[in-house]
Amino acid sequence: MDLDRIYANGDVIPGGADYPARWAAEAAAFRAQMGARARLDLPYGAGERQRFDLFLPEGTPKGLMVFVHGGWWLAFDKSTWSHLAAGAVARGWAVAMPSYTLAPEARISAITREIAAAVVAAAAEVAGPIVVTGHSAGGHLSARMACADVALTAEVAARITRVVPISPLAELELLMPLAANQKLQIDAEEARRESPTRHLPRAGIALHVTVGADERAAFIFHARHLSEEWSCDWSLVPDTHHFNVLDGLCRADDPLTRLVLGE
Structure with missing residues (x-):
């Protein structure tokens, strides 16, 4: 079996190669539209990529949504995904989108610590409840923010x-045989420490795992496995694959936006 192929998305999604340029254009247009309500490149650490963008609603925010981008911990940054804040902002939430140091410069355990620092820094800018979400590798990192072992301020x-x-990519041991692991450097100890499936979530957090109904079976497995280990609900987003599953976050009344915000 070609283990790399079971995680490959671009090769099986029609027009897959066109998505990154489309995302970047939509993100840039959203930032321009937001004007002064887009606060860009706020630091959460000293590293070059330790920055987050903060998008503010009109009036006092209901709370803060943090969105963590994917890309196999190897690609992209916050600037590609700004438009995904549109739905939450329209519903009155502030949205923070951090970049983070990519592998192989940073291992996944270090990236987890960076996202925790980004959440703390963004929380200092916006009062109220915090909702954390993310996609693919960012789904992993958002899941880690629910885990009791992650160092967040009380x-x-x-x-x-x-x-x-x-x-989310939720069980990292399954990724160890992949070619990408030459850069990710996941070993048995890192898989044990950084797999959300191996940790209990903090008490009192509402949890829900979601995945596109038309995604590769491997991603559906990770989502369901995480929901089973966490004893939480999971759901399939109808008629979506790995690249367009996020589109609903652009719209205030989309079921995905409402699911993420719990509204």
């Missing part, structure tokens, strides 16, 4: 009320 941990990983 005040910020108490404010995280909801975590909704989207198409």
